[in-house]
Amino acid sequence: MKVLYVTNDVYGQGGVARILSVKTSYLVKKFKYQIDIISSSKKSKSFYEYDPSITITNLPFSRSLGFGFFSYVRQLKNEIKQSNPDCIVICDNGLKGHFFCFLNFNKPLVFESHSIDLIPLLKTKNPFIGIKKFFLKTLVDLSLTKVDKHVVLSKSMAFLFNSKNTNIIPNPLWFSPQEKTSYNFKKVIAVGRLTPIKGYVRMLRVWKKIHYIKPDWKLHIYGNGSQKNDLMNEISRLHLESCVKIKASTPFIDDVYPKYDFLIHTSLYDSFPSSLIEANGCGLPIIAFDCPMGPKEIILDKMNGFLIAKNDEDAFIKKTAFLIENREQRILMSKNALASSLKYDLDTIMTKWNELFLHLKNNY
Numbered sequence: 001m002k003v004l005y006v007t008n009d010v011y012g013q014g015g016v017a018r019i020l021s022v023k024t025s026y027l028v029k030k031f032k033y034q035i036d037i038i039s040s041s042k043k044s045k046s047f048y049e050y051d052p053s054i055t056i057t058n059l060p061f062s063r064s065l066g067f068g069f070f071s072y073v074r075q076l077k078n079e080i081k082q083s084n085p086d087c088i089v090i091c092d093n094g095l096k097g098h099f100f101c102f103l104n105f106n107k108p109l110v111f112e113s114h115s116i117d118l119i120p121l122l123k124t125k126n127p128f129i130g131i132k133k134f135f136l137k138t139l140v141d142l143s144l145t146k147v148d149k150h151v152v153l154s155k156s157m158a159f160l161f162n163s164k165n166t167n168i169i170p171n172p173l174w175f176s177p178q179e180k181t182s183y184n185f186k187k188v189i190a191v192g193r194l195t196p197i198k199g200y201v202r203m204l205r206v207w208k209k210i211h212y213i214k215p216d217w218k219l220h221i222y223g224n225g226s227q228k229n230d231l232m233n234e235i236s237r238l239h240l241e242s243c244v245k246i247k248a249s250t251p252f253i254d255d256v257y258p259k260y261d262f263l264i265h266t267s268l269y270d271s272f273p274s275s276l277i278e279a280n281g282c283g284l285p286i287i288a289f290d291c292p293m294g295p296k297e298i299i300l301d302k303m304n305g306f307l308i309a310k311n312d313e314d315a316f317i318k319k320t321a322f323l324i325e326n327r328e329q330r331i332l333m334s335k336n337a338l339a340s341s342l343k344y345d346l347d348t349i350m351t352k353w354n355e356l357f358l359h360l361k362n363n364y
Contacts (some may be wrong), residue, residue: 194225
């Protein structure tokens with residue numbers, strides 16, 4: 001079986017690159033697949049590790065291409081023709097990824113939805129945003145009718161897209177679950193790219209009040225992104241330098257989680273945050289806003305964490321303070337977190353992918 005992936009950036013630090021490295025390497029080692037990847041980024045040092053047998057082709061894409069887009073499409077089709085895969089997977093969730101769905105590759109085609117960023121979800125009175133949302137949603141819906149299978153990460157995503165050819169296959173936990181052995185670090189972790197949609201400004205606003213209640217506890221944020229400088233300035237403005245640190249992303253985040261007591265997540269919206277699964281897999285409870293749409297799929301309220309009404313900062317502060325003050329509750333939730341992570345078992349998830357690919361190959 002040969003599968004070709006078309007993605008935006010195979011070398012980056014984001015969740016899509018992480019999951020792509022995990023899944024493709026697993027398919028090679030476990031099921032003896034041949035894997036080719038076409039990345040629309042320039043070649044650079046990969047943040048995550050890929051199996052050495054995987055062929056990565058760089059086809060850099062520039063938004064300034066204009067009519068050159070059609071030349072880019074010809075190059076893409078030529079690369080796919082040379083690869084001659086049994087199945088093609090598009091895991092580029094931007095506009096160009098959806099445009100690719102309209103191309104005729106003469107191969108089974110899968111669109112893998114990791115992100116909901118393309119469709120504005122936040123309520124606004126701006127009529128232009130409303131028009132933009134309508135046209136983008138129409139484009140997305142139409143593009144998904146052109147693929148053989150549309151794979152989403154959760155029931156909520158399936159409901160949002162409402163495509164008839166949907167399969168729900170969540171991202172796997174890419175490391176073996178590890179039981180927590182210490183509960184006295186007095187440190188809280190947050191993980192994710194540093195962009196406005198992740199809600200870090202309100203996270204700092206919440207932590208300012210937590211710091212007043214529990215000055216000996218610290219918050220560490222792991223991530224890189226366009227908002228880093230703004231967040232550093234906000235930390236200074238709120239006089240939180242002694243208790244809040246921004247730390248660089250690491251491919252070995254599974255070694256980091258066990259050094260913290262629990263995770264907080266304040267996104268305005270999020271499709272299916274891998275950090276929540278990873279935290280649970282290391283026995284960390286989670287406190288998160290019930291934003292559209294991922295956290296409620298992962299957090300069992302009062303079991304492996306707390307799910308807070310999406311804009312209720314006071315409730316978020318109270319639950320954070322409660323978890324800080326109640327070690328026994330942290331221990332109980334830690335055990336529940338570990339148990340809940342088992343449904344994202346790597347072998348189980350990848351078996352579903354193997355079955356999907358075999359079905360597409362045999363029925364195309």
